[in-house]
Amino acid sequence: MPLWWPLLLASLLFAIGVYGVLVRRNAVLVLMGVELMLNAVNINLVAFDAHLRDVLHGGQTLALFTIVIAAAEIGLALAVVLLVFRTHGHIDLDRLRSLADRDGLDELDQRGPRLDHRGAR
């Protein structure tokens, strides 16, 4: 199998992931974009491992690492998203702007119902 097939697939997946991360408003969908990018990297790792006939199979080992890290990352990130939903009542990234450098607090992320830490109103 030529090398460029898996590379093309990985590029497509990576591009879709980047698109998702940069453009989607829903935080869960952004996380899915991140997963796509990670898996594109995994494909690259495995493809080069096979292509180079690595005796130690470093590429496959690294891919396993990446999968573990991705699992941890998605767990943490989903917890963050959950907390965001509980405090803000939405997970719209466009409206989460408290890190902006401005004089007054923008009304933008004050919208929506204020919930307590358990998610109750």
Added chain:
Amino acid sequence: MSWVVLAMLLVPFCSAALTLWIGHRSEVTSRGVAVGGSALGLVLVVVVAAGHLGDAVPLTHVFVSTSAAVEPIGLAVHVDPLSAVLLLLSATVAFLVQVYSLGYLADDPRYPSYAALVAVFTGAMSTVVVADDLWLLLVGWELMGACSYFLISHHWELAEARAGAVKAFLITRTADLGLLFAILLLGARFGSYRISEILASIQQQALPRDDLWLPALLLTVAVTGKSAQLPFHTWLPDAMPGPTPISALIHAATMVAAGVFLVARTYPVFVSAPTVLTLLASIAAATMVLGALYALFTDDLKRVLAWSTVSQLAYMFGALAVGAWSAGVLHLLAHGAFKALLFLSAGSVVHAVGSTSMGRMGGLRGRLPHTFLAMTLGFGALAGIVPLIGFFTKDAVIAGALEQARHGRLVWPWVSWALVVAMILTALVTVAYSLRAWLLVFFGKGTGPGTADSVHESPWSMRVPLYLLMVPTALGGFLVFKPAAVLGPQHHESLVHGAESVVMTGLVVVTAVVVLLLWRRRGRQMWPHVVLPHPPVDVVWDRGLVRPVGWLSRVVRAGERDVVEAYADGAGASARGLGRLLRLTQTGNVQTYLMVVVVGAAALAVAAGTVS
């Protein structure tokens, strides 16, 4: 002995600090400390001076000195007869002024600072008088300028007191630059700042004529400023809003006396530069006539006395300029005695009447008998009435000038003749204005508050100094028969001149008779009131010095604000503007940041690919 001198210098400063420290906590204690401190100072001065009058060996002692490689600067003192008599004069007058102020400033809330400044003033004068190091002398000299500034502005709520104080300070400070540069020049020339060493080397080296003209000229500038001679004379009359005891202190014993003292102390410098002595003689001649004429037409009692001080100081400078050293110094002492007496009794009059205008006084003879007696003696001495002190010393000065004009070669002859004429003329005008002031204050019928029944004699604390000052005023004149007993064996010449004395007494009597006739015929308006044209020195100082400095400071301020600060402000403003631009990118939207990162990374990758 040298430690007594050090204690004598330190006591006034310590008593000043103690007076300030006690301040208002205990009114009685602070007054006691002020008077007691000056009494202790007087005792120490008497101890120091008694051993150094006449033919005693001068004391020279260096307490501590810098050890650097250049000319050493040291805390060095030199006590000779000249220092001794001036120490006695200044400490006595200061003590009497402190006693007098007990009554004069009885209810003054600013008494502690006043008394402390008087003590510092006295200490500064003692420092000047005994200093053997020129820098030590400069310290005392400047300290006196600062003290006079504070004391003249004692009533700082009055605009004229503030203006007079600023004027006195600025004019004397400007002239003091002369002393500073003279010190630098003398130090560079002789390799030492010790006055005794400099004078000794001048006398040994036989310098060519006028070799030291520049330091002598600079010293002349300094002393004309301090002693209010032309063209720096305007500050002294304008210093009159200060309390009257301060006027006595400044005019008799300390500030203006320091100028004459400096010439007397550094006399060899002047003698080696006869051209400067000629200049000094011309200044003295012009100043004495001008001062006397102003005194003749002034209505303000204290200003009459101030102008007479200017005129009498010119006598001293005239005497020193024509080589009559001992006559000049004795006239300084005599003037210190009778001018202190005059100012203190004028203070008594002002205290009783509440005004300094002679037009509002009159007929005070019966109400103020003690003051009347004191002022009669004072004015008599000022006018040169026969047995009083002013008669002898003034005649000694005039005779010295005449001697120089006829036989001397120190000063240009026509200048010394002009000086003689000015001295005789001034003596006559002095008689006229003294008599006028005396008559206006104590005789006739006045209008205004001075004639009210409420006018009464001052308390004992103000009377005692008057009586104590009357003694030297009445009897001190006999000093001229034997100046060597006080000023040392090298001044053994007799200062009594029979023929001149008779002629001067005749002239004085004629003038007095003329004035009395005018008084009899025309009453209080003895001669028409003339406003004399003032020499425009104030205008010259204003145009030549004050305004250019003002312009310069405005230019400097503009340069500071519009050029230097503009750069600093510009740096700040541009940083802030750039920051505001950068801030626009911080939207808080994480996806925007990521977009920038991705696009940037892609652009870098493309760029890297293109280049390689």
